[in-house]
Amino acid sequence: MLRAALLTILLVAFEGHGVMARSKPGPTVIIVGAGMSGISAAKTLSEAGIKNLLILEATGRIGGRIHKTEFAGVNVETGASWVEGVNGQELNPIWNLARKLKLRTFFSDFENISANVYQQVNGLYDATVVQAALDRAVNVSKAAAVFSEALPPSGLEDISVLTFQRLQKHVPSTALDMVIDYSNHDGEFGEPPRVTSLQNTEPIPTFTNFGEDLYQVADPRGYESVVHELAHQFLGFDAKGTITDPRIKLNKVVNRIEYSRSGVIVETEDGSTYKSDYVMVSTSIGVLQTSLIKFEPDLPTWKILAIYQFSMAVYTRIFLKFPYKFWPSGNGTEYFLYASDRRGYYPIWQHVEYEYPGSNILIVTVSDEESRRIEQQPDSTTKDETMEVLRNMFGENIPEPTDILVPRWWSNRFYRGTYSNWPIGVSRYEFDQIRAPVGRVYFTGEHTSQPYSGYVHGAYLAGIDSALMMVGCIKYGSCDVQIEPKA
Missing domain, CATH: 3.50.50.60 (FAD/NAD(P)-binding domain)
Structure with a gap:
């Protein structure tokens, strides 16, 4: 014992x-x-x-970095928002999971963007002028894909997207060309063409393998x-x-x-x-x-x-809640662009009347240096800047927003950005x-x-x-x- x-x-x-x-x-x-x-x-x-x-x-x-946030009575996605790469030859595993969970998703249709590009002042551009600019950008992108696939697989002869644009004598410099360029490149990779690798973005494997369609997630479960x-x-x-x-x-x-x-x-x-x-x-x-x-x-x-x-990009979707809707609605109006002389200044806009009916929410996307700048200023300043842009598009008599949500991924020490971007100079060797x-x-x-x-x-x-x-x-x-x- x-x-x-x-x-x-x-x-x-x-x-x-x-x-x-x-x-x-x-x-x-x-x-x-x-x-x-x-x-x-x-x-x-x-x-x-x-x-x-x-x-x-x-x-x-x-x-x-997949994160739902309650805003103005609905759950919105402040991080990853789309299942990108759908309806191709291969099945995107995330799309498979989304279907299994029966997530509410919405096809993102950019086909009518030519009718929804606003000048810095004086309203909409003529759709035929925008379409001509879009066609030029598409032709350069197709040529870039052919050029890229001919480069050695080592990546040692890679160039930036901007370098190829220069080779094609197509360096976007007008407000219209810049906002289209921003939508095609910064809007996808979070960084501008001057730092983005051509060989690893033209063509984009996600869309080549899984399909070119995008579906936005707007589900209460997030x-x-x-x-x-x-x-x-x-x-x-x-x-x-x-x-x-x-x-x-x-x-x-x-x-x-x-x-x-x-x-x-x-x-x-x-x-x-x-x-x-x-x-x-x-x-x-x-x-x-x-x-x-x-x-x-x-x-x-x-x-x-x-x-x-390697690069860590910053991609920011800013949410604005209004007392009522003052922007165009209906088919072909969900996405619209603002062509400022200042590249990347509140350029990509979206209403979410399909995703969140009656919410009266607008989303504007910025990235890179604009994201970092906006994260460091008060939300009230950001609200004033966005309202100046909206008044340039829709007139002086639009209402003030009742709420604003500005995600701060770059400032958050647990993330320091939203997603990586493959920059020029990084070959498959460094990637390994x-x-x-x-x-x-x-x-x-x-x-x-x-x-x-x-x-x-x-x-x-x-x-x-x-x-x-x-x-x-x-x-x-x-x-x-x-x-x-x-x-």
Whole structure:
């Protein structure tokens, strides 16, 4: 009896000093981030039999840059908003998930844009003038695709989109040409043609493989319900559908990853420490370019240089609520452009009367430097600027908005932007380096999907791809990832 009592006391004492905690097996894999790629990777690992997982998410929700926000009585998408690449020869996996969930989606029709382009002042352009400008841009784009496909696959002879425009003697300089150019390029990639790779955007693999149609998500459950659907396939949840699995921890901001040949140690800002055999980092490339997460030892130079060369774009959709509708409605009016002499100044507009009937909401899209500028100013200033533009289009007697929502993805330290853009100068060699693991530290995210970087389906497929690399290492000892030579 005495020996048993002493043993109990000793066990309690050792447990208080962490001995018992160390003797318990830790998770085989820690996943940093519960966005699309992190959840996709975790699901793939679980299906491969690696179920001893721990997901650490910096925010209080899963979904990452797919995020619904309540605005003016409806749930709007402040991050990813479309399923891009539909009705082609291959089935977009995100479209498949959206159909399975019966998400409310709406076809985005840009066919009548020639009748909906506004001058800086003096109302609409003549539709025939706009159509001629659109046709010029389309012809340059077709020529760019032919030129791009003739370039060596190494990417060493890649040029920027703007360089090719110069070769074609078509450098957009008028207000009309600039807004069309912005809609075609910045509106898709979040950055201007002067920094965007030609070889990796002409043609766009997403549309070549999956189809050219786009469907906007406008569902009360939010686009993020696609991520929840994946999570429900391997994490425990209660009768209400709320995830209760202890293998995912929210509000855990990872700020240090120590790695060695024997394992990894992950620390969070609240002082918690977690040990594991491997770690999968699914944060955005924008976060990797900051000092939020300290790697010990430092990542090798080849890895750091590859990360720093890539671009993190900023794409901002600003929401404005009005007391009543004053813009044209009906078929062929949903999207309209504002052609300012200042390129990228509140250029792309959309009413959402189909998606949110009776909401009286307008959305205006900006990107890159305009996004950064707007994020740093008061919303009241942004409201005044948008109203000046709207009055130039629709006259002085339009009402003031009753509410405004300005997402701030660039300012958010957990994202530092919206999605990656493949810039000129980054070849497939650097891309392979971005996705390659460093010892027991693996990386995933839309920025690691070579054909689909920047897209939701890219994040989903990247999670699977990175997880399978890890499975190969854990189960079969295939831990060396081959990187094609630069030449």
